[in-house]
Amino acid sequence: MDVHNVEMVMSAVSPSQYPTDGRAEFALVGRSNVGKSSLTNTLINRKNFARTSGQPGKTQTLNFYDVEGQLYFVDVPGYGYAKVSKKKRESFGQMIETYISSRKQLRGVISLVDARHKPSEEDIMMYNWLAYYNIPVLLVATKADKIVRGKLNQSESIIKKAVDFDDENSDFQFFSSVTKSGKDEVWQWIEDRL
Numbered sequence: 603m604d605v606h607n608v609e610m611v612m613s614a615v616s617p618s619q620y621p622t623d624g625r626a627e628f629a630l631v632g633r634s635n636v637g638k639s640s641l642t643n644t645l646i647n648r649k650n651f652a653r654t655s656g657q658p659g660k661t662q663t664l665n666f667y668d669v670e671g672q673l674y675f676v677d678v679p680g681y682g683y684a685k686v687s688k689k690k691r692e693s694f695g696q697m698i699e700t701y702i703s704s705r706k707q708l709r710g711v712i713s714l715v716d717a718r719h720k721p722s723e724e725d726i727m728m729y730n731w732l733a734y735y736n737i738p739v740l741l742v743a744t745k746a747d748k749i750v751r752g753k754l755n756q757s758e759s760i761i762k763k764a765v766d767f768d769d770e771n772s773d774f775q776f777f778s779s780v781t782k783s784g785k786d787e788v789w790q791w792i793e794d795r796l
């Protein structure tokens with residue numbers, strides 16, 4: 603999709619604040635700092651539309667981005683950030699769970715992991731939880747620019763093995779917001795589900 607118009611329409615903490623026009627939605631999930639906002643910006647050809655930062659835990663609400671009046675990207679708060687209070691983490695968890703488990707418009711979830719590391723317990727839990735709800739998942743291994751080409755296959759195997767990757771319900775893609783590699787493939791995955 604060639605994107606020209608994007609608008610942040612809502613910062614929601616509860617279902618009553620979600621958009622009501624029924625358009626398809628795609629959520630981005632992953633631990634804090636993994637690169638969700640950067641992926642959003644790359645997909646919509648903007649430098650810093652979704653706020654990115656070296657400071658993890660910046661995104662604290664479900665942020666709905668209206669893309670070309672056709673679909674929404676939903677930037678979700680990152681999990682696993684220790685400095686966010688336990689209470690806040692629990693309320694994030696519940697907000698995300700409510701959204702993902704009950705949202706009819708949700709056509710797929712882009713689940714981000716860091717290509718350089720073995721997925722964390724929380725990454726694994728998230729992936730399996732999405733599978734439990736039968737939600738189509740694109741598992742994106744981001745920051746792929748930090749890995750030498752010769753190690754990509756190995757990284758893919760480690761990640762897939764750790765999450766017990768299910769080919770039937772999910773796809774895998776390397777991505778880099780620095781080189782933009784994987785951008786077309788991620789868009790294709792989204793468009794296939796519109």
Ligand code: GTP
Nearest residue numbers: 635636637638639640654655659660680745778779
């Ligand atoms: P929260 O909103 O805190 O959950 O973080 P986030 O997942 O939205 O991460 P964000 O996009 O803000 O990126 C975090 C940091 O990682 C920033 O410093 C980005 O510049 C960097 N980063 C994101 N994607 C990439 C990538 O593909 N390659 C490299 N080298 N750095 C990246």
Ligand code: MG
Nearest residue numbers: 638639653661
């Ligand atoms: Mg973010």
